[in-house]
Amino acid sequence: MLSLRSLALVLVPAAPLTTQQSISVYISADMEGVAAISATDDPLGRRLMTAEVNAAIAGAFDAGATRVVVNDAHGGHNNLIQTDLDPRVTFLRGDLKPYGMMQGLDSTFTAVLFVGYHGKARSRGGFLAHTGSGRTADLRVNGTSIGEGGMNALYAAWYGVPVVFISGDSLAVSQLEALVPDVGSAVVKTGIWNRAVRSLTPDSARAAIRRGVTAALGRAPSVQPVAAPPFRVELSYTDALYADIAEGIPSVDRVDATTVGFTVDEYPAAYRMIRVLYKHLTQ
Numbered sequence: 001m002l003s004l005r006s007l008a009l010v011l012v013p014a015a016p017l018t019t020q021q022s023i024s025v026y027i028s029a030d031m032e033g034v035a036a037i038s039a040t041d042d043p044l045g046r047r048l049m050t051a052e053v054n055a056a057i058a059g060a061f062d063a064g065a066t067r068v069v070v071n072d073a074h075g076g077h078n079n080l081i082q083t084d085l086d087p088r089v090t091f092l093r094g095d096l097k098p099y100g101m102m103q104g105l106d107s108t109f110t111a112v113l114f115v116g117y118h119g120k121a122r123s124r125g126g127f128l129a130h131t132g133s134g135r136t137a138d139l140r141v142n143g144t145s146i147g148e149g150g151m152n153a154l155y156a157a158w159y160g161v162p163v164v165f166i167s168g169d170s171l172a173v174s175q176l177e178a179l180v181p182d183v184g185s186a187v188v189k190t191g192i193w194n195r196a197v198r199s200l201t202p203d204s205a206r207a208a209i210r211r212g213v214t215a216a217l218g219r220a221p222s223v224q225p226v227a228a229p230p231f232r233v234e235l236s237y238t239d240a241l242y243a244d245i246a247e248g249i250p251s252v253d254r255v256d257a258t259t260v261g262f263t264v265d266e267y268p269a270a271y272r273m274i275r276v277l278y279k280h281l282t283q
């Protein structure tokens with residue numbers, strides 16, 4: 001499945017991350033994979049999401065983190081309740097930013113954590129599964145179908161930063177494990193079809209996340225993907241109309257009725273264009 005060179009798996013150095021002098025942790029926080037959420041427009045959902053992010057932050061500082069940055073990465077990227085966030089962090093807010101769910105990550109970070117993640121578009125049994133927006137049927141990088149977790153893990157790989165932990169529904173975790181096999185994880189719920197879940201309670205989920213983050217940062221990072229150019233990206237829409245529109249961008253070619261593609265050498269450029277195609281172009 002991962003035979004292509006650009007998504008090849010490699011071993012990273014075997015020293016625990018916490019042996020480093022400064023430990024900078026980047027958290028990308030989504031919402032559909034937060035425990036006990038039944039709909040993302042529920043005001044309670046913002047509180048549940050904020051509390052799970054705080055659990056991850058606490059776990060990072062328990063492990064010795066010296067800097068934690070949180071990126072609100074769901075919907076309009078304005079979900080976290082600022083006044084309730086752990087005061088030890090800085091955070092990013094607002095979704096009109098070029099690198100979206102990974103804005104602000106660079107090679108100065110030690111590790112990446114994903115919180116509240118969900119399965120990719122058209123996944124069976126993934127609660128509110130989607131990729132970037134409801135208009136995406138599938139996203140492939142060099143022939144491998146990936147969801148938001150995979151797309152973001154490749155962004156981290158481009159900067160040489162390991163993804164060491166993910167929390168979310170069972171599908172989010174298993175799909176990321178296809179790229180990062182031994183990633184630390186907390187499965188906080190399991191989808192029943194795509195609109196119902198069996199979930200841990202919020203308190204149990206937060207405890208599992210805090211413990212899981214501390215454990216993940218305390219061991220050597222697992223095998224990580226390599227983001228090596230060139231990157232051939234193909235995005236299939238749920239409706240040919242969006243492919244009709246996207247084809248007007250000079251660097252974009254038409255693959256079939258609902259699919260467009262492009263090729264670039266720098267993954268951040270690929271990431272930025274993916275967001276144009278699945279988010280801005282379809283709004």
Ligand SMILES: [Zn+2]
Pocket residue numbers: 030031032073074118132148
């Ligand atoms: Zn998402």
